[in-house]
Amino acid sequence: MTAADQDRNISSSFAKGLAVLAVFDAETPSMTLAEIARRSGQDRATARRGALTLVQAGYLRQDGRMLSLTPRVLALAGGFLQANQFGRRVQPVLNRHARQMETEVTLAMLDQGRVLLLAQSTVEHGHITYGFTAGSHIPLAHTSLGRMLLAGLPEGQSAGVLAETDLPRHTETSLTDTAVILERVVQAREQGYCLTDSEFESGITGYAVPVSRPGRTPIVAGCSAPRGQQPEADAERLLRGLQLCAAELRQAEAVDHL
Amino acid sequence: MTAADQDRNISSSFAKGLAVLAVFDAETPSMTLAEIARRSGQDRATARRGALTLVQAGYLRQDGRMLSLTPRVLALAGGFLQANQFGRRVQPVLNRHARQMETEVTLAMLDQGRVLLLAQSTVEHGHITYGFTAGSHIPLAHTSLGRMLLAGLPEGQSAGVLAETDLPRHTETSLTDTAVILERVVQAREQGYCLTDSEFESGITGYAVPVSRPGRTPIVAGCSAPRGQQPEADAERLLRGLQLCAAELRQAEAVDHL
DNA sequence: GCATCAATGTTCGCTTTGCGAACGCTGTCA
DNA sequence: TGACAGCGTTCGCAAAGCGAACATTGATGC
Numbered sequence: 001m002t003a004a005d006q007d008r009n010i011s012s013s014f015a016k017g018l019a020v021l022a023v024f025d026a027e028t029p030s031m032t033l034a035e036i037a038r039r040s041g042q043d044r045a046t047a048r049r050g051a052l053t054l055v056q057a058g059y060l061r062q063d064g065r066m067l068s069l070t071p072r073v074l075a076l077a078g079g080f081l082q083a084n085q086f087g088r089r090v091q092p093v094l095n096r097h098a099r100q101m102e103t104e105v106t107l108a109m110l111d112q113g114r115v116l117l118l119a120q121s122t123v124e125h126g127h128i129t130y131g132f133t134a135g136s137h138i139p140l141a142h143t144s145l146g147r148m149l150l151a152g153l154p155e156g157q158s159a160g161v162l163a164e165t166d167l168p169r170h171t172e173t174s175l176t177d178t179a180v181i182l183e184r185v186v187q188a189r190e191q192g193y194c195l196t197d198s199e200f201e202s203g204i205t206g207y208a209v210p211v212s213r214p215g216r217t218p219i220v221a222g223c224s225a226p227r228g229q230q231p232e233a234d235a236e237r238l239l240r241g242l243q244l245c246a247a248e249l250r251q252a253e254a255v256d257h258l
Numbered sequence: 259m260t261a262a263d264q265d266r267n268i269s270s271s272f273a274k275g276l277a278v279l280a281v282f283d284a285e286t287p288s289m290t291l292a293e294i295a296r297r298s299g300q301d302r303a304t305a306r307r308g309a310l311t312l313v314q315a316g317y318l319r320q321d322g323r324m325l326s327l328t329p330r331v332l333a334l335a336g337g338f339l340q341a342n343q344f345g346r347r348v349q350p351v352l353n354r355h356a357r358q359m360e361t362e363v364t365l366a367m368l369d370q371g372r373v374l375l376l377a378q379s380t381v382e383h384g385h386i387t388y389g390f391t392a393g394s395h396i397p398l399a400h401t402s403l404g405r406m407l408l409a410g411l412p413e414g415q416s417a418g419v420l421a422e423t424d425l426p427r428h429t430e431t432s433l434t435d436t437a438v439i440l441e442r443v444v445q446a447r448e449q450g451y452c453l454t455d456s457e458f459e460s461g462i463t464g465y466a467v468p469v470s471r472p473g474r475t476p477i478v479a480g481c482s483a484p485r486g487q488q489p490e491a492d493a494e495r496l497l498r499g500l501q502l503c504a505a506e507l508r509q510a511e512a513v514d515h516l
Numbered sequence: 517g518c519a520t521c522a523a524t525g526t527t528c529g530c531t532t533t534g535c536g537a538a539c540g541c542t543g544t545c546a
Numbered sequence: 547t548g549a550c551a552g553c554g555t556t557c558g559c560a561a562a563g564c565g566a567a568c569a570t571t572g573a574t575g576c
Contacts, residue, residue, distance in 0.1 A: 011563070045555080095380050135340075303563085304565080323524085
């Protein structure tokens with residue numbers, strides 16, 4: 001019993017159970033007990049109790065020895081989305097701008113050293129992405145959304161957060177040097193937008209602009225498109241669109257209290 | 259210690275904590291400890307431990323004495339959405355059909371005596387709804403989605419599920435007699451679609467068709483629109499669109515294992 | 517302004533829960 | 547065929563958390 005974690009106000013069983021649920025946030029569709037235990041860093045018996053409790057509560061389904069999430073977890077997110085009126089204040093704005101820009105527009109924030117997608121426009125003509133949705137995590141260091149988020153942090157913090165994330169090479173042109181990436185972050189902060197090219201998906205350019213007011217928890221909007229014939233013209237058009245979208249979200253105070 | 263609930267495989271602390279988290283699924287944006295305790299039917303001290311644990315885990319935020327969900331809960335849903343490839347296999351289909359039909363198209367299933375929205379297309383010109391999103395709950399008895407879901411249950415079960423839900427009158431024309439509602443459910447099962455008018459929102463007609471194959475967990479698709487000049491023509495057009503959408507989802511096996 | 521009361525947040529002793537070493541089972545390799 | 551590695555499950559004992567009791571806050575009456 002170390003001094004610090006001896007907090008009688010925190011329920012450790014509950015915390016461990018939550019870790020079991022959170023383990024499914026990866027793109028692993030279903031897992032065995034042992035796998036859950038390994039990924040959540042818990043004893044197999046502990047993970048088992050957590051998983052069985054989740055099954056009983058209806059958040060997990062058990063098929064033989066495989067466990068997978070049930071749709072009920074959506075209800076947890078639904079609480080958040082309704083409380084913040086995403087359906088009325090955010091989604092329509094994203095959709096409208098996406099329509100005009102002819103790409104998908106994504107709203108995102110920082111979460112545990114990764115980019116958490118908060119909302120995504122739903123348009124027909126968007127280029128085929130990986131199929132990310134609200135609630136998906138994408139890398140911080142090699143996406144324009146991620147770098148723009150880092151740029152939104154108080155001056156000193158960006159380096160710290162970046163240092164704690166690992167830097168897998170997604171493509172051949174992914175930057176690997178932390179210092180170089182930080183340079184791009186600083187550049188993004190100064191110019192008020194961020195561009196990346198082929199660092200996450202080959203041939204795809206990413207665009208991002210800040211949405212939250214300076215000093216607040218960083219929220220950004222972004223989009224991506226295949227690199228076309230006139231990169232500069234595309235960039236200007238898409239960034240202008242994103243800026244308009246961001247301004248409208250700010251004015252609606254849609255993201256002020258996240 | 260009663261005999262039944264003495265299951266050493268279930269972690270009661272965890273189950274109680276989950277109940278705290280689930281309490282936020284209502285449209286209550288933020289609550290005090292006492293309110294959480296009341297709504298989750300727990301002792302205040304118990305609710306407090308659960309809430310503080312959720313705060314530490316980053317799922318709840320504490321502003322003074324008010325507690326509210328953080329965006330991190332989206333990540334839990336994200337795991338489900340990515341595991342089932344909603345972004346690639348469901349959302350594009352809904353969007354395309356919604357565009358052609360010029361309405362929102364919603365995918366839904368049963369959850370705890372209510373309709374759980376699984377996914378929703380959004381088009382620009384759709385009529386303004388309550389702002390529901392994926393993860394939202396809507397009533398079972400007075401929506402076409404809900405009645406179509408009841409129709410998808412094995413013959414005897416519909417009545418049982420319906421009996422356990424309460425029937426608030428949303429509008430003046432909401433049906434209140436369980437027997438009459440059940441009649442409509444049977445009718446929906448026989449004709450393969452469901453229509454409701456002004457029972458949930460005044461002046462709005464709801465349309466729904468089944469998506470899942472018979473015998474499976476019921477999944478339905480639906481849409482709604484203001485009652486127009488030619489109700490029959492509208493109904494025919496929208497139902498045809500929904501049927502096409504449902505057929506495509508079935509063919510893509512997008513919802514077979516929910 | 518002070519006393520009263522109701523409702524909320526917090527503490528701590530006693531009991532219960534759930535931790536994890538140990539077990540048995542199943543499939544795999546030499 | 548025997549050894550082994552990995553899995554799910556059990557059970558005695560330590561510690562985690564339940565809830566009665568205690569503070570604390572704030573509204574209401576006089």
